[in-house]
Amino acid sequence: xxxxxxxxxxxxxxxxxxxxxxxxxxxxxxxxxxxxxxxxxxxxxxxxxxxxxxxxxxxxxxxxxxxxxxxxxxxxxxxxxxxxxxxxxxxxxxxxxxxxxxxxxxxxxxxxxxxxxxxxxxxxxxxxxxxxxxxxxxxxxxxxxxxxxxxxxxxxxxxxxxxxxxxxxxxxxxxxxxxxxxxxxxxxxxxxxxxxxxxxxxxxxxxxxxxxxxxxxxxxxxxxxxxxxxxxxxxxxxxxxxxxxxxxxxxxxxxxxxxxxxxxxxxxxxxxxxxxxxxxxxxxxxxxxxxxxx
Amino acid sequence: xxxxxxxxxxxxxxxxxxxxxxxxxxxxxxxxxxxxxxxxxxxxxxxxxxxxxxxxxxxxxxxxxxxxxxxxxxxxxxxxxxxxxxxxxxxxxxxxxxxxxxxxxxxxxxxxxxxxxxxxxxxxxxxxxxxxxxxxxxxxxxxxxxxxxxxxxxxxxxxxxxxxxxxxxxxxxxxxxxxxxxxxxxxxxxxxxxxxxxxxxxxxxxxxxxxxxxxxxxxxxxxxxxxxxxxxxxxxxxxxxxxxxxxxxxxxxxxxxxxxxxxxxxxxxxxxxxxxxxxxxxxxxxxxxxxxxxxxxxxxxxxxxxxxxxxxxxxxxxxxxxxxxxxxxx
Numbered sequence: 001x002x003x004x005x006x007x008x009x010x011x012x013x014x015x016x017x018x019x020x021x022x023x024x025x026x027x028x029x030x031x032x033x034x035x036x037x038x039x040x041x042x043x044x045x046x047x048x049x050x051x052x053x054x055x056x057x058x059x060x061x062x063x064x065x066x067x068x069x070x071x072x073x074x075x076x077x078x079x080x081x082x083x084x085x086x087x088x089x090x091x092x093x094x095x096x097x098x099x100x101x102x103x104x105x106x107x108x109x110x111x112x113x114x115x116x117x118x119x120x121x122x123x124x125x126x127x128x129x130x131x132x133x134x135x136x137x138x139x140x141x142x143x144x145x146x147x148x149x150x151x152x153x154x155x156x157x158x159x160x161x162x163x164x165x166x167x168x169x170x171x172x173x174x175x176x177x178x179x180x181x182x183x184x185x186x187x188x189x190x191x192x193x194x195x196x197x198x199x200x201x202x203x204x205x206x207x208x209x210x211x212x213x214x215x216x217x218x219x220x221x222x223x224x225x226x227x228x229x230x231x232x233x234x235x236x237x238x239x240x241x242x243x244x245x246x247x248x249x250x251x252x253x254x255x256x257x258x259x260x261x262x263x264x265x266x267x268x269x270x271x272x273x274x275x276x277x278x279x280x281x282x283x284x285x286x287x288x289x290x291x292x293x294x
Numbered sequence: 295x296x297x298x299x300x301x302x303x304x305x306x307x308x309x310x311x312x313x314x315x316x317x318x319x320x321x322x323x324x325x326x327x328x329x330x331x332x333x334x335x336x337x338x339x340x341x342x343x344x345x346x347x348x349x350x351x352x353x354x355x356x357x358x359x360x361x362x363x364x365x366x367x368x369x370x371x372x373x374x375x376x377x378x379x380x381x382x383x384x385x386x387x388x389x390x391x392x393x394x395x396x397x398x399x400x401x402x403x404x405x406x407x408x409x410x411x412x413x414x415x416x417x418x419x420x421x422x423x424x425x426x427x428x429x430x431x432x433x434x435x436x437x438x439x440x441x442x443x444x445x446x447x448x449x450x451x452x453x454x455x456x457x458x459x460x461x462x463x464x465x466x467x468x469x470x471x472x473x474x475x476x477x478x479x480x481x482x483x484x485x486x487x488x489x490x491x492x493x494x495x496x497x498x499x500x501x502x503x504x505x506x507x508x509x510x511x512x513x514x515x516x517x518x519x520x521x522x523x524x525x526x527x528x529x530x531x532x533x534x535x536x537x538x539x540x541x542x543x544x545x546x547x548x549x550x551x552x553x554x555x556x557x558x559x560x561x562x563x564x565x566x567x568x569x570x571x572x573x574x575x576x577x578x579x580x581x582x583x584x585x586x587x588x589x590x591x592x593x594x595x596x597x598x599x600x601x602x603x604x605x606x607x608x609x610x611x612x613x614x615x616x617x618x619x620x621x622x623x624x
Contacts, residue, residue, distance in 0.1 A: 193382040196349055201396035201447070202370030211398070215386045 030274075037267035046263050054268030058253075075248040076276065082164065082239065082249070083232045083280075086171040090228050091221065093172065094179025098220070099213070101180075102187035103195075115184070118177050130170050130241050137161040137169075162244025170242045171232055178231070179224035186220030187213070226281050233277045250276075298360045299325040299373065299450035301346070301483060306355035308341045308507075315341040317507035318355065323485065323500060325450075328477050330494035330515075331487045333504035334530070339487045340455060342504070346485065347376040347453050359450065370396070375449035379456045381440035383428035389415065390424040393442045414442040417476075434465045441476070452477075454486040458493060470496055491531050495519065503527050520547075525623045535591045536623065537565060544620040551593035552614050553581065553605065564614035565591065569605050581605050583613055 062070040236251030257266035308316040331339040344350040348369035397407035418438035522528035528545035567585035
């Protein structure tokens with residue numbers, strides 16, 4: 001006799017393909033990374049075994065230097081600072097754009113059209129978009145020569161390019177869209193009558209924003225923040241190019257170790273980065289139950 | 295709550311890019327009345343309510359409460375409060391915070407606003423649900439919370455946009471009675487938009503029947519039902535026959551039509567026809583009659599009257615009425 005499968009089984013089957021892809025291409029490699037991070041190594045090969053050398057060497061001298069900061073702590077602090085700045089700017093800009101799209105554009109087709117317009121930066125590669133800033137921000141770039149012609153400054157501004165400013169600028173430029181989409185998705189679901197009800201209760205525009213719109217947009221804000229934070233924490237290309245290879249970054253440590261063929265050390269740093277990013281995200285998720293949004 | 299709170303609309307007009315939704319209506323609602331704005335969808339009743347609330351700007355004309363013109367004031371300064379159609383409770387706030395919302399916006403201290411909100415929740419018998427979220431409440435409970443939220447600012451006029459339409463029929467009748475009780479106890483004006491004449495008849499001190507952006511008739515529902523002035527009102531209120539007579543159209547209540555066999559017909563106004571349907575309705579029997587030129591008529595006969603002389607389909611009949619029961623229509 002053929003028994004109809006239970007609802008439970010159907011649900012598992014539907015989720016199955018994605019689970020397999022996830023397991024094969026994400027969980028399994030992650031397990032290898034964790035495993036390799038505990039291997040030993042010399043100049044030219046990895047030595048299977050169990051040692052905490054990769055971790056130990058990363059934090060070498062950190063305790064001795066206290067209260068001064070060792071290289072890895074400085075690097076992480078710098079990365080978290082860049083990450084925070086990028087997050088703050090993408091959040092404010094992304095929220096504003098999403099708010100405009102959701103509440104000020106009345107027609108659906110116009111909303112779709114303008115959303116597509118936001119994707120234009122993605123038509124070229126990250127690297128090209130970064131390089132495009134150079135003629136604009138360089139010593140003899142458009143901004144500097146423009147300001148000099150207007151007489152605002154008498155010598156070029158050095159901090160425009162190959163600086164923290166340049167890194168944050170291009171990260172914000174690259175990733176604001178990742179904030180716009182989830183926040184827009186949250187905002188569009190807000191019943192417009194709630195805004196009216198707030199107005200009826202005497203709320204000003206800012207009060208409505210703070211007491212009604214932002215709380216209801218929280219799931220979108222958290223999802224967008226996860227996108228931006230995970231990308232920026234692991235980034236080393238943008239920080240490298242726009243920082244003129246002078247800024248330290250968590251991702252850069254891993255790259256350096258890889259280039260030196262010290263795979264266990266690279267893996268150990270990858271695990272450290274993963275743990276820190278995970279801590280930031282889980283702190284953020286405490287603010288909201290993401291499952292509500294899905 | 296000082297001064298009188300008579301609500302007055304003067305030549306109030308709303309047009310949206312060419313189409314006129316509300317066409318120069320005049321209306322006066324004395325303080326403490328239950329007013330129902332009644333009409334089919336698109337008749338302008340909701341636009342009227344939203345203009346009174348301040349959620350839509352009047353194209354021309356004025357709105358007065360007491361002696362002050364409030365046409366241009368923001369909603370919160372009008373002394374009105376609105377209860378929205380699907381209640382529009384804030385989904386992220388507890389019942390208590392929903393009710394206390396307006397006070398929070400005014401900067402009232404937390405303890406004070408929560409105390410007041412508790413009082414209002416008690417008024418609508420919801421004090422046990424203060425910590426729930428709106429999603430954890432039934433439709434009827436949500437409505438009570440919405441009522442409490444609207445009443446916390448002590449409005450002189452409460453505006454209700456189809457408050458009962460989201461409820462099931464049983465609950466609708468119960469909440470209807472509660473709205474009426476609340477209005478009586480608070481003594482403030484309720485303006486209630488509905489498309490159900492049954493609701494308006496049960497609730498209203500003043501019913502305002504609207505059609506195509508104009509007021510067709512206003513008054514006590516009983517007066518409107520007994521003396522409809524236009525064909526639209528007669529048909530919309532139901533229970534009426536619109537009969538074409540040589541002197542123009544008249545409205546005759548279905549329960550005032552007298553049916554007799556052609557050979558027994560007396561004098562006075564009458565229409566001849568054939569029975570096309572007989573429906574048992576419990577306390578009465580509804581008999582439908584095709585008359586040709588005068589259109590179809592419906593007569594309601596009491597059960598024992600019907601039992602004394604039953605009608606069957608296809609039988610010729612004469613429908614007559616007391617001339618005093620006929621109201622000529624414009």
